[in-house]
Amino acid sequence: MPTGFVSEAVTQVDAFVLFVDLFFIISGFIMCYVYKESVATLPQYTTFLRKRFARLIPLHYAVLLLYLSVLAIATVFQVKINHPEAFDLSCVPSHLFLTYAFNTCPKFAFNTPAWSISAEMGMYILFPLLIKASVRSRTIMFVGSLVVLSLATSHLNARPWYEWTFDWGVARAFPSFVFGTILFDQQVSVTKLPFSSLLFRLFVGGFILGAAFGMNEVPLVAMIYCIVLFGLAADLSKAQGSISPRLAPLGQLTYSIYMLHEPILLIMVDILAVKFLHIAGVALNWTLAGVMLLIVSISYASFTWYETPARQWIAGGRRTRAAISPASS
DSSP: OOOSSSOGGGOOOGGGGGHHHHHHHHHHHHHHHHHTTSOSSHHHHHHHHHHHHHHHHHHHHHHHHHHHHHHHHHHHTTOOOSSGGGGOGGGHHHHHTTOGGGTSSSSOOSSTTHHHHHHHHHHHHHHHHHHHSOHHHHHHHHHHHHHHHHHHHHHTTOSOGGGOSTTTHHHHHHHHHHHHHHHHHTHHHHHTOTTHHHHHHHHHHHHHHHHHTTOOHHHHHHHHHHHHHHHHHHHHTTOSOSHHHHHGGGGGGHHHHHHHHHHHHIIIIIIIIIIISOOOHHHHHHHHHHHHHHHHHHHHHHIIIIIHHHHHHHHTOOOOOOOOOSOOO
């Protein structure tokens, strides 16, 4: 896992970070579902950007402030931090202005998942242009971007494009987001895919096994696209079974969990459990399990009592108590 903070005990399944590409695909689909007909004019576009900014920025800034606080406390009390280069203050502007995925900070700094938030904001800026293009044009963009990214990886001797994060992660997000918009406009065709529920389960299982046993990441990336494709087909045909409605309410917590998991692991595991309490072995494994439950609990509290009121205030909407439901905006 490309991170400068958490211990080796929690970085053993590197390939699971590819799930962020699934996030970009779903985002492209959802943005079309919610906003495709409401970004035609400049006022509508600015309202759209304000709402998306309001969804992302409160927690992003709060987590950045948390990291800066950890750095300040560690400096005052002279506590050694693993990988101090990951707390480079010169990278703060990249986080503040959401340009972290545009290669403006040449390293992992502060909350590393924030690169995907920067990349997502880049997709929001492009969104009106993308949906004005025909499905055929977007298909050409999708295939062409994959070719260009592959060639760039080869000729620049860079790491594979599907591992890009701070180093032009916005380019990595592009084909996935475009694919999501294509799926939205091709729902009728997608619904007709045979054996969608079975194939969805097979690709999910294949990805989990492949990631756990170190499969090459190229087929794993392909599986991510297939998971969304056949998962959508199963959902549209109502063949996904009864588990989807029960899991759907957790969907709104994914952003909170994604943004909060690393700082909570840093504080509770690396600093408190390992450095101060010297927990190791089986006890550390149990500690990690407990911290995982804590992450979900804190994420729920953050979504309910901080993110939702802050989003409604920034977006200018009605302030109500948050409810975890399948709906999302």
